[in-house]
Amino acid sequence: DAKTTQPNSMESNEEEPVHLPCNHSTISGTDYIHWYRQLPSQGPEYVIHGLTSNVNNRMASLAIAEDRKSSTLILHRATLRDAAVYYCIDTGTASKLTFGTGTRLQVTL
Amino acid sequence: NAGVTQTPKFRVLKTGQSMTLLCAQDMNHEYMYWYRQDPGMGLRLIHYSVGEGTTAKGEVPDGYNVSRLKKQNFLLGLESAAPSQTSVYFCASSYSNGAAGDEQYFGPGTRLTVT
Numbered sequence: 001d002a003k004t005t006q007p008n009s010m011e012s013n014e015e016e017p018v019h020l021p022c023n024h025s026t027i028s029g030t031d032y033i034h035w036y037r038q039l040p041s042q043g044p045e046y047v048i049h050g051l052t053s054n055v056n057n058r059m060a061s062l063a064i065a066e067d068r069k070s071s072t073l074i075l076h077r078a079t080l081r082d083a084a085v086y087y088c089i090d091t092g093t094a095s096k097l098t099f100g101t102g103t104r105l106q107v108t109l
Numbered sequence: 110n111a112g113v114t115q116t117p118k119f120r121v122l123k124t125g126q127s128m129t130l131l132c133a134q135d136m137n138h139e140y141m142y143w144y145r146q147d148p149g150m151g152l153r154l155i156h157y158s159v160g161e162g163t164t165a166k167g168e169v170p171d172g173y174n175v176s177r178l179k180k181q182n183f184l185l186g187l188e189s190a191a192p193s194q195t196s197v198y199f200c201a202s203s204y205s206n207g208a209a210g211d212e213q214y215f216g217p218g219t220r221l222t223v224t
Contacts, residue, residue, distance in 0.1 A: 036213075042218075043113075043199045043216055043217055043218050044199070045215065049212065051210065097142075097152075098168075
């Protein structure tokens with residue numbers, strides 16, 4: 001199964017940018033990188049995904065390394081509402097998202 | 110547009126009892142999934158479906174059965190509940206599979222306690 005490695009936790013001050021790293025050294029050429037986040041007591045929600053080139057949307061940016069073995073989710077200005085567990089997922093086999101334990105992001109004033 | 114809904118939100122069962130969790134989506138998605146999440150853990154895939162009338166096993170299928178008789182509904186059944194099945198259950202749906210880049214939409218979850 002495709003696996004990713006993320007730090008267990010990170011902290012950020014409000015209004016500052018946050019860079020959440022992810023290693024996916026076993027990724028194959030056709031696997032997408034997806035990021036989801038889970039706010040307390042809620043189901044996961046999609047954040048962003050990409051294949052090779054960097055991606056931007058209204059929530060975040062995704063920077064993918066040239067060799068595709070790592071990526072970074074960038075929250076440009078963290079707010080208290082961004083406090084959540086962030087999951088980086090190498091889609092691997094079709095239809096199966098494998099969630100690890102993610103990175104717990106704490107945002108402080 | 111309700112998205113993905115789950116029924117019930119909470120349930121307490123005694124060991125050996127049975128129950129069915131209902132997931133419904135109104136986005137005309139082909140793919141539907143059932144996950145469980147234990148405290149402090151990530152989600153694990155139980156079963157999934159790639160279309161009406163189809164089901165397939167995920168990572169942790171033992172003790173569960175599923176049915177997809179209608180495209181919009183995906184049912185998860187526990188025939189004989191065990192304390193090890195105490196968990197939060199999430200349903201999700203997607204237009205196609207994640208490998209094609211499509212996102213999954215998740216429901217709010219069902220918190221199940223088996224005593």
